[in-house]
Every structure is written in structure tokens, then in C-alpha cells.
Amino acid sequence: MIRLKKGPVTQLKEDFEKLKNESKTHYENYLRALADFENFRRRKEREIEDFRMFANENLLNEIIPVLENFDRALTVKDVDEKCESIKKGVDIAYRQLKSVLEKFGLKEFSCVGQEFDPKTCEAISFIETNDKPKNTVVDELSKGYLYQNRVIRPARVIVAKPSLQHTDNQQEKSISNEQEKGA
């Protein structure tokens, strides 16, 4: 059988196809790189804005426990006159501190009386009662805090649950502990 060599035109056609495909791939890669860049740019803008808005978040997270301690101090009851007077002074200073923090975007909130919402509350324990509707927040261990309208510390609450039969109170407690450990 006579084998014919590839003619120049055929070779050119093949080369052309090959280059055409390469060019297409390059173009697609280029578009992809552009798209990646665009996404990256937008994401960085968001992050920078976020960072700017929430620059104080770490500081506030550390201050919140201190605020809570002041709160505790001021709820102590049955104090004598002198203590009462000191309490008053501390109260003024405490409110002053809170208003400074409010200026910087920190806001306190309470969930007592509302339906439990995990977006704003963290359940610490529950009370079995049929007096309140199920999943209502009946008490709080600490308030919640918003920073620039974002929840940075959920309120720690106690929730109402309908009375259930529990065979072993001890078991319930240990389940909760294990849950906290595992979850």
C-alpha cells in the first residue's frame, strides 16, 4: 500500500485547529482568572468593611463580663445606708460606662418573656412548669449584647418546659453534662 505523506495544506489545517483550541483554552482561563479576581476583590471589600465596622469586637467581648459583674453588684439587696450611697455612686458610673459603650455600637437586650430564639438566646437550663407557654424565656442569667446590630453575645436564659415524667433527676443532670461535653 502506498502511503502518502501529509501535504502542507493538511498540516496547516491541523496546526490551525490545534492553535484554535489552545487559544480557546487560554481565553477561557483568562476569563476565569478575571472572574476569580473580581470575586476576590468583592470579598476583600466586604471583609475590609466588616473589619472596620467590627474593629472593637474583641475589646467589647472582654468588657461584657465586667459589665455583668457590675450588674451583679448593683442587684445586691438589703444594704445599709452607707452601702446604699456607695451603690448609688457605682450605679451612676456604671450607667456612664454603658452609655460610652453604646456610643460605640454596643447594645444590651433581654429576651425574658419572649419565645426562645437560638439566634439571640442560649439556653442554660429549663424549668418545668405549666404556667408559662412552652419555650418561653422565664429568666436570664445574663443579658444579650448586640454590636452594630450583630449578636456578639447571646442572652443566657432559662426556658419554660411543660412538666414531663422524669424517672431520674440525676440522669437528667448527667445527660446535660455529657451533652455540654460532647456538643
Add this chain to the structure above:
Amino acid sequence: MSKVIGIDLGTTFSCVAVMERGQPIVIPNPEGGRITPSVVAFGKERLVGTLAKRQSIINPEHTVFSIKRFMGRKYSEVSGETKRIPYKVVEAPNGDAWVEVEGKTYSPPEVSAMILQFLKKSAESYLGEAITKAVITVPAYFNDSQRQATKDAGKIAGLEVLRIINEPTAASLAYGLDKKKNEKIAVYDLGGGTFDISVLEIGEGLFEVHSTNGNTHLGGDDFDTRIMDWILDEFKKEHGIDLSKDRTALQRIREASEKAKCELSTVMETTISLPFIYSEAKKGPLHLELRLSRAKLEALVGDLIQSTLGPVKRALEDAKMTPKDIDEVILVGGQTRTPKVQETVREFFSKEPHKGINPDEVVAVGAAIQAAVLAGEVKDVVLLDVTPLSLGIETLGGVMTKIIERNTTIPTRKSQTFTTAEDNQNAVTVHVLQGEREMAIDNRTLGRFELYGIPSAPRGIPQIEVTFNIDADGILHVTAKDMATKKEQSIKITASSGLNKDDIDRAVKDADAHSAEDRAKRDLIDSRNRADTVVYHTEKSLKEYGDKISENDKKNIEDAINKLKETMKGNDKSALERDMEALQKANHKLAEEMYKQTQAKGGEQTTTKEEPKTGEKKVDADYQVYDEGEEKK
């Protein structure tokens, strides 16, 4: 082709990461957390992660955590685990362990899929693109059915699982250990609730697991409990009250314990402050303030840390190795941040463990690296070079003005506009330099060319755009273009021949060593150039408006000019600054006059507009050239 994400699907926490051009990025969830609790809650709405955890206490039967313990397992195998959890585990028709919540049953893969879906959505929302593929990690001791269950979970979540890789392998990848040959690696993973030790060997790019061991119920939480117990003890000693009965106090103490534990990883001592921790009828409010030192903490948890060595020894025995045989040690899991843990591991293996990557995230990072390789990213993408040393031109005074900073990714293009130094200057020399020193003469000459035909004009008026363009092959093109005549001249310089890493390092070190003196030289030249500009403009103004001011004022200005000209011959920068200021002061009278004239005429101010700026850049040429400092696109 979308990005492939790497997922660490953990027992208590999960983490997702992705590679972007060689850099691992840990993706935060909508709540901003870089790790997500592996918890799913069923109820009015389905919750995953932090939100699910927040309601776990009031919804224990329907909050599923640690589902990983049931993945790929038969109901008969897991009786030990089912006792520890408040949600219901049932036997499926095929014998598998399933969970039952709200009357419906779910397979563990289905529950894990909910977590994976949550992570997938987080990634999509963070990256702004659809994600369909992932690499997921599993413990090295997972058997086939456990691995298959994980793969199924991915599928249910809408992810094509390109590969399931072992967690210790992922950690090794994160530290680049896949580049090593025939090395033995020990991965020490101490997390929140579990301890795992794995012995691997790397050879020919493949990881082989020799042995695994551990303690499925030992972790950082146990450390917290030790501190808690100590606090309760101390309080009991002082006040005779057992605070463990008080839920509120216990909660505060638990949080304070965890916080103190974390702080003691970086400081030697911390204070645990819990005022008003308890209220007693007679005594009133009681407070707790304790100092906890790192040494005391180490005493409290020492035995826990020591207990990890048992499984480590057993794993080594199974692998038929001794601690000395191990070439690399990796730390994984948040609790390995504790200095005592690091010390114990270091002493045991007689080598420094790898710990630079966030131990909570290292497995996800490794998964992301594997994901990138499988996505073909490493193959397809062109690895871009950087220009190793700065590039620029010589400007007035013999300084080098950088146009492209070193380590700029190429290809790249940068332009800067320069101008002439003398009146009626018709040509500029572009002297192309490479290096980090301030003075042109201390850098390497790459090339030199001239641009002629610049129309005659006062100095500072012509605009000459100099462009540096490095193409994908690393070839540098330098162009100088006169913006008025559009005349241009250029030069092509091929990639730096014979510049090896040592040359580059030396150039950078030299620049550092001489930076102070270089800086001083440059500052002096900048001052001198500024002085020159001030003299030029003042002389010009004097010519135009000199007759409008008194002879006395004129003489003051001329004297100041001459004094400055003298100082310019020397090298005293502070003298230059001083005399410049004196001249500018003397010039005030003249300036006043000029303004009066302008207001009368309503004409444009040409002279004051050309106030010299600091850091003015100049192109040194056969003729002096000045720069206006404006960058053109």
C-alpha cells in the same frame, strides 16, 4: 470548573477550607466562626451548628451531636455510645444504627449531610460561587463502611466527594510533608473530647498508616473540669459552701475555667474573677478571686497529659518503631496549644513538633490542599513568577527611582510620568536599573537609551511617560513617550541572565545594611533638588515682578538666593533646609506682589503652581530632567 473545598467533619467541630492560588483559606460560617459545632437540631426549624448548640439543653431528645460516632456502624456495635446520649438511636431494617427524632428516622449519613450542606452553603456564600465537589477527612481507623457512610453523606449534601482522606494524612499535607521521602510521621491529635495518635510513613508521595491508638473520651473538656474542681475546692475551703449545686455559679465557673486555661497558654499567670458568685443569707454576697499560675495548672492536669503517652507508646509498638525512629511530629487539636502538652511531646520524641498552623484548622487545610490537587489546580494554573529585585530608572542627583517593586507578580505593567530638569531640554536619558539601593551607581544597569525631539519648553512642563512592562516570559520592555509629540523610544531587556538566588539575597541584604546611609544620601539629594527648584522659581519670579518691590526687599531675596546656591555646593542637609526656608520667607514680599498683580489681571498663576513637592523624582540624563510625580494609567 468550580473550586473544590476541603472539609474536616469532626466529632464535635467541623471546619471547611479552600485553596486559592496556593494559599489556604479557612471559610467562616454565617455566625463568623471558623469552626462549626457538629450539631443538628430538629424542631420547628432545622438548625445546624452554633444555633443548634444554643438550644441543646431544652431540646435534648431532638438535638443530635457526635453523630460521627454512629457513621457506618451497626446498631449492635454501638451500645456503649447510645448510653451517653439523650437522643434516640434505633436499629434500621438493615441493622445499621439510625437516629429517631420527632417520630422520623434518619441515617447517620443523612444527619452528617445536614452539617455538610451547612458548610457547603457557608463556602458558597463566602466565595460567591457554586460548590459541587469536596474532599472530606475521616479518622485513620475508620473502616470501609464508615468511609462509605461519609461518602454517602457528601452525596446527600449535593457534593461529589473526590476523595476521602485520613485526618493525620491531611495534617501532614498541611505541613508540606508529602514532599518528604521515606519519613515516619507521628500525628498527635488532642481535641475537645478525643485523643488520637497515628503513625504514618510517607514514600513516593503516598501516605501509609502503620498504626493508630488513642482515647475516645479524653480531651480539653477534661482539662476544664480539673480547673473547675479546683475552684470549687478553694471556695469550699474558704466559705464552706459547695457551689456545684448552684447552676448559675457552676456555669460561670465553667466558662472562667476554660478562659483561664486558654490564657495560660500565653501568660504565666491569670486571675479568675467571679464577684458575687453566691449570695448567702447571713454573710451576704460572696466573691471569688483566684490567681491561677501556669505551674499550678500543669499540676492539675499533669496526669491527663501523661496519660496520652500510653496510647502513643502502644501505637509505636504496633508500628514496630521507637520514638527515635519518628522523623516528624505534628500537633493537631486545640488542646495542643498548652505549653505542657508541647513540652511532653517534644521530650518524648526528642524533636520539635510542627505546630505553626492553627491546630483547630490544620486538618481542613490539608483537605483543601488535597482538593486543589484533585481539582487540577496545580496542573493547569500557570505558576506565576515574581520579579526578584526592584526595577527603576536613574533620576536627578544620581538616585534610583523605583517603578516596579521587588516581588511584584508578573506579568505586570507600571507607568510613571517624568519631566525635564532644564529649560529647553530636548532629550532625556532613560537609564534602566535593577536593585534595592538608593543610589543608581550602587545598582545594576540593565540598559540605557535616549528619547530625542522633546519640544523646547520651560523646565517642568514636558510630560514624558516611562512605562515598565514585564511580559509572561519575564522579558522587560521599557518605553519612554513624549506625551506632546507622541514620539517614543524603547528598549527590550531579556530576563536577568545569571541572577541566582544568592545574588538576589545578597542584593537585598546589602540594601538593608546600607539603608541608613543610603537614605541619608537620598534625603540630601532630595533637599538639594528642592533647593534648586526654589532658586529657579524665585529667580524667575524676581525677573518678572522684581521691579514691583522695594530695592531692600529685592536685595534680601537676592542675598538669600546666593546663600542657598552656596549651601547647595556642600553636603549639609540641615543647612539646605534652613536656607531654603530663609529664601521662602524673603520671597513672601514678592509673592504678595504677585498675588496683587494676578487679582488685578485675573490671569493664571504659573509660577506658584510649580511648587516643588517632596520626594520629587527626577530622570538623570545628558541634560537634567525633573518629574512632576504624576502617575498616568
